[in-house]
Amino acid sequence: MKINTVKHLIKESIKNLNRNRVMAFSSISSVTVTLLLVVVFLAVMLNVNFMGSTLKKDIDIRVLVSQSADKTDEETLQMNIKKIKHVNSITYSSKNQELEKLINSMDENGQAFKLFKQKNPLKNTFIIKTDKPENIEIVAEKINDLSNTDEVIYGEKEIKKIFNFVNMGQSIGIILIIGLLFTAIFLISNTIKITIMARKKEIEVMRLVGATNSFIRLPFIFEGLWIGFLGSIIPIGFLLITYGIVYNYLMPKLVGTVFKLLPQLSFVIELSITTMVIGVMIGMVGSVLSIQKFLKK
Incomplete structure (x- = not known):
């Protein structure tokens, strides 16, 4: 009887472990895809703004x-x-x-x-x-x-066109990026919510033995942080490779014009750090939102 109980517990543990791995992979994939889009939009938007500000200065x-x-x-x-x-x-x-x-x-x-x-x-x-x-x-x-x-x-008409173009680009870019970030938070929140439901009994036991909400919440916050961090690795790698290729291809063609791209090294470093911070933040926020709803029950 005891042997069967142990076997059952081992099987349940393996199932939960596999389930958690699948859900973690799903969350990381969601963050990766979202951050890829965010990186592309940010890179385009920041360079458009840079070109617009350069044009403004030359007027x-x-x-x-x-x-x-x-x-x-x-x-x-x-x-x-x-x-x-x-x-x-x-x-x-x-x-x-x-x-x-x-x-x-x-x-x-x-x-x-x-x-x-x-x-x-x-x-x-x-x-x-x-x-x-x-x-x-x-x-x-x-x-x-x-x-x-x-x-x-x-150049009255040209100035108005430049100002309108830059302002429109900024507005569209900000709206799209905010939308993508909220989508990522929603996906991570739902994924971690499923994880919490799968570990519902474990959490209830922790509460019965006197564990505080902060103690229960902390592992999930770190899980969200880790998901966000891992999800930012591929987008950062994509940025490092792609921006270098685009920069080396376009800059020789833009010589002699007022158009320039943002400096490669400083821009890539700053955007990579920003991407990682965004990934970690949306992972943590998604986790906090999920566990908060459960702890209120």
Whole structure:
């Protein structure tokens, strides 16, 4: 009789062990898939934001000075521009300098513009940088009201498109990431809830012998932490390999443009640490939510 009881207990223990392994693997798989998606979205979103902020910094206001303005008029205009709030810097570029820039920017085709050196049709220009990209439109409108300005160019439509694109990318990225994190917490919570139900008798015995809720809760929290940690390993490895490949492929093609990717080493290290922290946190939160519901009963 005793032998049969021992055999039964051993069989039940093995079943529970196998069940726990399957559920743990299921939880780790859920975290892995979720974090893979989170890593991809974060990498794309952060680089889009970086490109957007770089573009914003490169935006300036170009003030074409009236042809009738003399040197004194130009100096007065420059002083009046400096007085405008949010103006960070102002650079003077003569019409000859503007022509040289045009010739150099056109490579071989720019040689044809050398004919204009004798009678330059371009205008002297003030190039203004604002303290914040968002203040460009305000500053441009104030400059436009000043005398001796022929035209104020700041790419109004392009600025709005850039701002809208960056803001939309941020909003969509944040919503998707939050949704994925909540999905991961839900999956881990349900998986650990099944584990708790399977060990219900064990927990009830612990409560009968005087175990506190904190003592009962602690092993499940560590289990969630471990699940989150293991679930973050594959996404981190994926990030290390994939971002390096994408970076080495795209950066040579982006040379000479305003577009750049985030620096490879620092970005990968920071995002890897963030991914691991997110994995551990969602694992722990999922565990706490599951055991908390059971301990309230």
